[in-house]
Amino acid sequence: MSHSYKQALEKLQQRIEKACASFGRDPSEITLIAVSKTHPVDAVRDVHALGQVHFGENKVQELVPKMEETADLTDIEWHMIGVLQTNKIKHMAGRVDWIHSVPKLKALKEINKRAAENGRVINVLIQVNISDEDQKSGCAPEEVPGLIEAAEQMENLVVRGLMGMASFVDDMDVVGNQFRFLKEILETEKKKPYKRAQLEHLSMGMSHDLEAAIKEGATMLRVGTAVFGERDYGE
Numbered sequence: 001m002s003h004s005y006k007q008a009l010e011k012l013q014q015r016i017e018k019a020c021a022s023f024g025r026d027p028s029e030i031t032l033i034a035v036s037k038t039h040p041v042d043a044v045r046d047v048h049a050l051g052q053v054h055f056g057e058n059k060v061q062e063l064v065p066k067m068e069e070t071a072d073l074t075d076i077e078w079h080m081i082g083v084l085q086t087n088k089i090k091h092m093a094g095r096v097d098w099i100h101s102v103p104k105l106k107a108l109k110e111i112n113k114r115a116a117e118n119g120r121v122i123n124v125l126i127q128v129n130i131s132d133e134d135q136k137s138g139c140a141p142e143e144v145p146g147l148i149e150a151a152e153q154m155e156n157l158v159v160r161g162l163m164g165m166a167s168f169v170d171d172m173d174v175v176g177n178q179f180r181f182l183k184e185i186l187e188t189e190k191k192k193p194y195k196r197a198q199l200e201h202l203s204m205g206m207s208h209d210l211e212a213a214i215k216e217g218a219t220m221l222r223v224g225t226a227v228f229g230e231r232d233y234g235e
């Protein structure tokens with residue numbers, strides 16, 4: 001095997017621990033989500049066998065078969081992290097544990113409806129556009145309170161925090177500012193007396209910018225390349 005998952009995970013764990021030490025974070029507050037998109041289901045099995053339980057996918061059509069083919073691995077928590085198409089939510093609602101990429105009310109309503117049909121409660125994160133680049137990548141910051149408020153009435157989902165993607169640039173000051181902005185939005189919302197929402201998570205940081213994300217308070221890292229190796233084809 002050319003790519004050793006064991007070595008990759010160990011190296012990644014060292015990066016995370018080093019960043020936590022530098023920035024005064026406790027590694028136990030940080031959940032690593034292994035993003036298996038474009039990699040075969042056997043890769044998920046291999047990485048799971050090394051103790052990894054959180055896995056992420058960015059497309060429903062790839063997530064659903066992987067969830068089905070790993071149905072025996074009942075401890076896996078599956079995370080949908082990619083652009084949400086409302087009409088596909090029903091296909092994953094029976095198994096997905098977390099949906100990070102919720103940008104609008106219509107998606108919240110559909111998740112709630114489909115989770116109810118399956119007798120489930122799904123964890124959701126509101127995706128916020130913090131890079132100002134791609135309009136598809138989340139709601140505007142000022143829409144966050146209204147979405148959390150609307151979700152207070154939805155019994156089959158719980159808002160657990162916010163998700164954001166920084167600009168894909170090398171300048172970690174730019175990236176850090178965008179992550180800090182997401183944290184500030186969460187801190188503001190945490191002060192409000194929401195009843196259902198449990199605003200504890202910040203899903204931010206990928207293979208190239210996870211140190212900046214840890215510095216700014218990430219509790220969930222979505223890491224693909226640094227676990228599974230380079231992807232051959234598009235995202």
Ligand SMILES: *Cc1c(COP(=O)(O)O)cnc(C)c1O
Binds near residue numbers: 058081208224225
């Ligand atoms: C692919 C993907 C990641 C992981 O990216 P890497 O650079 O491979 O770590 C994280 N978040 C989202 C939304 C993704 O689509």
